Amino acid sequence: MSFKQRTAVLAFALAIPLVLTTAGPAVADSTRRTVGAGETWVVASTTRxxxxxxxxxxxxxxxxxxxxxxxxxxVEQGSKLTxxxxTTTAIVPGTYRGDVVVSVTEAHDVSFGGLTFPFRQALFVGPTGVVEARSVRAALLPGxxxxxxxxxFNGVYVDGATYTxxxxxISLKGNGRNDFVGYGAAxxxxxxxxxxxxxxxxxNQGAVRTGVVADGGSxxxxxxSRIHTADGVLPAxxxxxxxxxxxxxVPWMLGLSGNARATNLLGNGTRAAYVNSAISSxxxxxLSTDxxxxxxxxxxxxxxRITGKDGYGSYAIGNATERFxxxxxxxxxxxxxNRGGSLYYGDSSTAAVSSVNSSLAxxxxxxxxxxxxPRRTTIDSGKWGIMWHGAGTVDVSGGTVINTKRATFLDKGQQVGITVDGSQGAKLNPADGVLLQMIEDDDPGPQMVDGKLVNSGVYTEPTGVPAKAATFDVAAAHGTDAVATFTDIALKGDFYNAIRGSAGNGKNLVLNLDGGSLAGAVTSATSRHRVTTITSAxxxxxxxxTNTPGAAVNNGVIVSLTGGADWTVTGTSYLxxxxxxxxxxxxxxxxxxxVVTVDGVPAVPTAGGTYTGAVVLGIR
Structure with missing residues (x-):
């Protein structure tokens, strides 16, 4: 039986017995009601x-x-943010006919960022079970x-309870308001x-109309399951x-667009797992952590899956650990x-899945x-693989295959740890031939406008030659460097360290090849964007x-080959x-x-040797 068939035949049930009807609480059956201009109707209790x-x-x-x-x-309708x-909603003018229910429920207030969000939801579950005073029974349809x-409007809110x-x-069409608290989530x-x-x-379809939000140590x-979110129309x-x-x-400075992410993982120690499911936006x-x-x-x-022109598979921040x-x-x-997380991509072997099941309970x-x-992980990206705008690590193993149109790894000036084990068939396939690209962070950041953080920054391409950092050693590994270790894998592509650095700092690329092979260039370089200024437009x-290989300034390249690794140099490499x-x-x-030179002197690298200085490898 297929996944779609399985989900289609299952009946709806809740962990705590609950009869779903559209009848709602016992109410007076007033047949019609008109509220005229200038009038206010205070609804004392739920009314049909x-x-x-x-x-x-x-x-x-x-x-x-x-x-x-x-x-x-x-069907919940007529509500609009005021x-x-x-944070508050009001019923908009109009005529509503049919089984019309105006439900009065206790406000479920959630505070965040100095604001109070008065949640409304079809079903609210607390530690003792369904909380009728906070549940809009009339919005619970059969099936x-x-x-x-x-x-x-929210679908289901589970607060401090164990529930299934x-x-x-759940189908929510129309804007939510804030996915850092899940205001408007399914x-x-x-x-x-x-x-x-x-x-x-x-x-779901609508701005910040999130599918699943996990928060508060849950x-x-x-x-x-199947989860999909689509963009809405933001207020003018x-x-x-x-x-x-x-x-x-999403801040455009990440190179992205869109206003609805499928899921969000928030709070301290919160855990979320998606098993045998299809999640898309x-x-x-x-899959976001924030x-x-x-x-x-x-x-x-x-x-x-991302179905539109921009978007990421996952976001890792705040020491998040993400396993695929x-x-x-x-x-x-x-x-x-990656902005402070640990990413793992590997096979769903019995041992690996059992370990995650146990460790995350x-x-x-x-x-x-x-x-x-058991399956391998596959990644197909229309642009890059992993992008860093904060420190973080990535581990690739098993039979994982990463196919990208641009660089497999894009490091925007951050401390990076990359570990790739190809002993079980992992493959990296960048269509543009770049395995690792290191550049300065080109995120221009927001600007303060009238006391508000507005995404109106402008990136301007730096000009001139970077100043040499007097005390930065381009031949030594530092704790703030980008360190990449590849084991028993056949690599084809280039590594570019195009960090400019400054008078006080730099960042080296430390590349370790342990077994396997590399056909490509590994080099310090200067890089240029295709345009000199970048805005939201x-x-x-x-x-x-684009990269121009050249001698290091504040961007050293340290290469170590061990375990019988073989490097075929395909382009001039400055180490x-x-x-x-x-x-x-x-x-x-x-x-x-x-052709190899060290500080301008011809050399023949031999096994067991270490060469420090201006090491240039070329071919003729």
Whole structure:
């Protein structure tokens, strides 16, 4: 039976018994209600109508401490945020006919960034079970469906509870408001909740209309599910910002566009796993960590996809650990953005999956583990593989295959650790022939405008020759360098260290080849973007550079060959230190001759030798 068939035949169930109806609480059946211009109707309790007319200039309000939700035939609608950057919603003027229910529920206030977000949700679950006072029963449709066409309405919120959602069908169309708290998300878990989502279909469209949000030390396991988010239309007066209380789109300075990410992992020690699932987003990103510390993310036998022109597979920040086992990533811009995380890409072997299941306490049963066939991880990116705009590491192993149109690894001036083990078939295939590109960070950052952080910065290409850092040793490894170690892998491509540095610092590339082979150039270089200035209008030029090999200034290149590694030099390579271990060799392509100089003096590198200085390898 296929994945689609399996999810189609499962019935909706909840861990805590709950009968889903559209009847709602016992209410008076007033058939019609009209609220005229200048009138205010304060709805004292949940009310069912056959028709509701709200004239322009009229108001429908809830008692103090409560919030209103309008449903028509079980579909939440009519709600709109009262202001761009605001947090409250109001029912918009119009005529609503059918099974019209105006639900009065207790406000579920969540504070963030100096603002208070009064959540409304179809289902609220607390430690003791379903909280009726905070659940909009009228929005719970038969078949486990929750449908919203209004704004900032949530599907399910699980707060501090252990709970299972079986086969929910959630469709939220219309903008959310803030995905750092999940205001407008389909599913949210917070306050140490343990939430299992099995067989879900989530299909959202709208700015920050997130699919799944895990927060507050919770553990969320999503399995056998499909999640997709699509962009919405931002308010006309919205100004792009990195202020997380106001942010509703991805900062373009990352080289991205979009305003809805599929998932977000927040808080301290929070964990989320996606197993045998398909997660996708039109833009921005699919699996994100943000605004937290020491989070854990896992993708097991799942597909991760960007369907639009820009977007990342995952984002790692705040010492996040992200594991991709047997997963397929099909992304537009980056497989991942790393800003302080540890990334792992490998096979979904029985041992690896069992280890993650145990260490993250995912609760997968023996039969579920047995049903996960071992697979390799594949990455197909329309641009780069991993991009760093903060320190972080990546580990590639098993049969992982990374196919990119641009560089496999793009380091924007950061401390980087790269480990690739090719002993089980891992492959790196950059179409442009660049395995590692090191450049200065070209993110121009936001600007302070009228007291607000606005994404209006401009990147300007530096000119002139960088000043030599007087005390920086280009032939020594430093704790802030980029260190890349490749073991038993056949590599084809180039390594460029184009860091400019400054009078006080630099950054070296430390490349270790242990076994295997490399056909390519490894060199210090200068790089140039295709344009001299980059703004939001041409953000896709970020990271796109050409290289000119040259002697190091503050950008040393230290190469070590061990374990019988073989390097075939295909282009002039400027190094600052070369170590050639026993059994290893450096050669020229067939029909060419290798020419090596050290500080301008011809040399013949031999096994066991170390050469320091201006080491230049060329071919003729």
């Amino acid at each position: 109508l056959s028709a509701l007319t709200l004239a322009a200039g009229g108001t429908i309000a809830a008692p103090a401490g409560d919030v209103l939700t309008l449903t028509v035939n079980g 202001a761009t950057g605001g 486990g469906r929750i449908v919203s066409t209004g704004e900032a 959602l079986k086969n929910p069908r 599913v949210v878990a917070n306050s140490g909740a343990r939430l299992t989502v099995d067989g879900a279909v989530i299909d 553990t969320v396991v999503v399995k056998n 007066d919205y100004v792009s910002t990195v202020d997380t209380s106001l942010m509703e789109d 039109q833009g921005w990103g699919v 605004n937290g510390q020491n989070t854990q993310l896992a993708s097991i036998n799942s597909s991760v 086992l047997g997963s397929d990533l099909d992304v537009a811009t980056y497989a991942a953005i 995912l609760g997968l049963s023996a039969s579920e583990l047995a049903g996960l066939a 041409n953000y896709q030029e970020l990271g796109v550079v 600052t230190k070369l170590t050639l271990g026993a059994g290893s060799a450096i050669t020229a392509p067939r029909g060419k001759h290798l």
